[in-house]
Amino acid sequence: MKTTSFPTTFMPVRLLPQLRLLSTSLPATHFPPMKFAPTLSSSRAVPILSRVFPLRLRYMGLGFRRSLQTERAFSTRAFRGPRTGSGSELPRGYERRAGGASKSLIEDEAELSDWVSELRSDSPRGREDDLEGRRGRVRERGTDRESYPMKKSRRESDSGDFGESRRRDFRSPNQSFPRNGGISKRFDNKSEGDKKDRPFPPRNNRGNSNSSGEFGDSSRRRFPNPNESFSRNSGISKRFDNKFQSDDDKEDGLFPRRSNRGNSNSFSKGNSSSNLKADSFTRNRGVEGLRRGGRETGKTLRVMDDTEEEEEKPTVVRIEDLLSEEESDTAISDDDDGYGVLREKSATSLFGLDNEVSVKVLPKSSPGSSDSYLSESRFDHCSVSPLSLKGIKDAGYEKMTVVQEATLPVILKGKDVLAKAKTGTGKTVAFLLPSIEVVVKSPPITRDQKRPPILVLVICPTRELASQASAEANKLLKYHPSIGVQVVIGGTRLALEQKRIQANPCQILVATPGRLKDHIENTAGFATRLMGVKVLVLDEADHLLDMGFRKDIERIISAVPKQRQTLLFSATVPEEVRQICHIALKRDHEYINTVQEGSEETHAQVRQTHLVAPLDKHFSLVYALLKEHIADDVEYKVLVFCTTAMVTRLVADLLGELNLNVREIHSRKPQSYRTRVSDEFRKSKGLILVTSDVSARGVDYPDVTLVIQVGVPADRQQYIHRLGRTGRKGKEGQGILLLAPWEEFFLSTIKDLPITKGSVPSVDPDTTKKVERALSKVEMKNKEAAYQAWLGYYNSNKKVGRDKHRLVELANEFSRSMGLDNPPAIPKLVLGKMGLKNVPGLRSNLTSASAMHG
């Protein structure tokens, strides 16, 4: 058996004996010694009262009860929250855990959590995905995002679900499910350029691919049989009670294998191991970091009040949310709390040697090395089943990415994990691979089982992302014919999906929240199958825990067993998410942050520019920017993000009229269309995709050369995720944020990112005329819909929407920029909901927007 030597140079001397021991004596069934990622920091949940819980006294009161319950889980010194009244403040938020099972705070705080949800319901972000699924029920659909105050759910006051979830009993997985072979598997740097006044310096060498390479060592390691390879009572499986089961049908890889343009490997140099050399060891790095840093980087422990957040986070409510009849239930989650103890993630704890709190701190990395995404650890040296390894090898993965290396051992140990890693660095495999191992170690389902359990439940915020994760799972499952994965997403007929679920039960289910909730409530036997969930994954966790999805997520959490492993992944983990992650995670979860200290959350090799220009120039500028980029790079592949679905449609229409090779994707397009376009864009070069935020997160389009964001993004996170569609896997990319002067306030929220002011290119009169002519050809109804959507979007922005008179002036400027002499009329009902009745400058009528714009 091949063993890997530790990067001993960088180990604290006192650890060496243990680690050496580990490296030489580990049986193949254990995770072998991998170099830990130097970049990661980890801690327990942040143990402070947040603005999420502004009713401090009430929370503290509840906390007291809870602290008695959970006492067992901590050492005597370990946990003295403020609510204990013991006089001790939280010791800078961290202490070490003594071990023992944690218990749900939420159980005691159901009421509180419900109240919190209500409290924050005025600051939701958009939910891109399920919008589509809800379309059928929406009466008025003027915008992708609207600005009305959030409608109260019909069922908000339902408390039944909560009671129900508490009543459940659990059986052990091994009792519940007989063993047997189950179902068959159905399954460029634009070098920063000296062209100061050109946003696009000429494109040089972008990527020489050489990534996948050989797998020399993989053959050396052989596991005779997956079931032999793992002790049946591994750390993971021991922890689960069981009882639900799975559903759906497997999806046939919607997405083709990715091409490897770009030199992914070239970016792996300067990776973790090399960076380690410069390390020093220090205690409490995470805490120090938390004290120092900014709010978004998860480095601040300050308690913020609501005002602060509202300033920074635009409110966006969609008309779908307002008018849908199927608003979320208020089912309270069960699991544990996050009133936890901030703990240092030590290098040793990755290996289960938790008696040392040492951690590496990387110096601010030099350009070129900070964005290494591959580690030195190889998949074939880790203890996953041989069949999974074969799938990994076939997928072309040899070395782990940094986030995979950092999280895999912890997840394989059965711990709950909150992981943060930059966009495009392989988070999907990071949560899928260990989840698959849980299935491998579970009793197979049998054909005669009426309701076979769903063992792994992956929730994604958009359909594209869910389909993509399911396709990735299928790649990894290539040699696991008895493990099935299915995807349930909105936009398809529920009845068909129900049939599919029943006909082809699977163990891994990937779902969007709204559709999953539909199945929980309407599909016979589905709830029972869900009671088998051993691993719950929230991909894009911060988005899923945001208000737009929160209730659905709480409902879903209440439908899966409390005894489960939960994995939260995202490229952004804002402070508020740290503080509410207890909704899903156990209190002793690990927070693994692979974004290096001192490094930005965006990739260094992606050049970011912002341009500020009057609104009436934006259409011409987008055209000019695209033309210039196309001229520079024949292999261009551009994403243009717009604020709403209807504005997206308008811009796509316009660019089409201007004879650019353009596609559009947004929530108002049928799912089949979305899938087709997404697939086409994935494979293509020389194409522009105009999109709403359905493409903002997670979607893995290879080799995107440029991301243009037109108008202010919903928030900082959304900016980062949109930008993250380029520069994936270490490749180069470019991002341009186009703002109007009154949108410049947004720049303060991203001031820590390496974004520079670009000079606005001059647009010659001919181009302006050309754009005007093209605009005149765009259908009037699309302009009307765009106007209404635009107004709704900015009305919901806390800054722009504050002054309604000014807002309407700006909206009318937007209307003129589309070539309209008079602003389109808006239905009275809609204006009422936006709180814009009787604001001068607006025209109203009685017609429903959806009737007009269908």
Ligand SMILES: Nc1ncnc2c1ncn2[C@@H]1O[C@H](COP(=O)(O)OP(=O)(O)OP(=O)(O)O)[C@@H](O)[C@H]1O
């Ligand atoms: N170990 C690996 N080696 C090489 N490529 C990998 C590896 N793991 C994943 N990838 C590839 O990296 C790309 C990005 O992965 P993925 O989409 O999971 O990134 P992500 O971190 O989830 O990004 P985002 O934050 O945007 O969701 C995918 O094309 C995936 O196939």
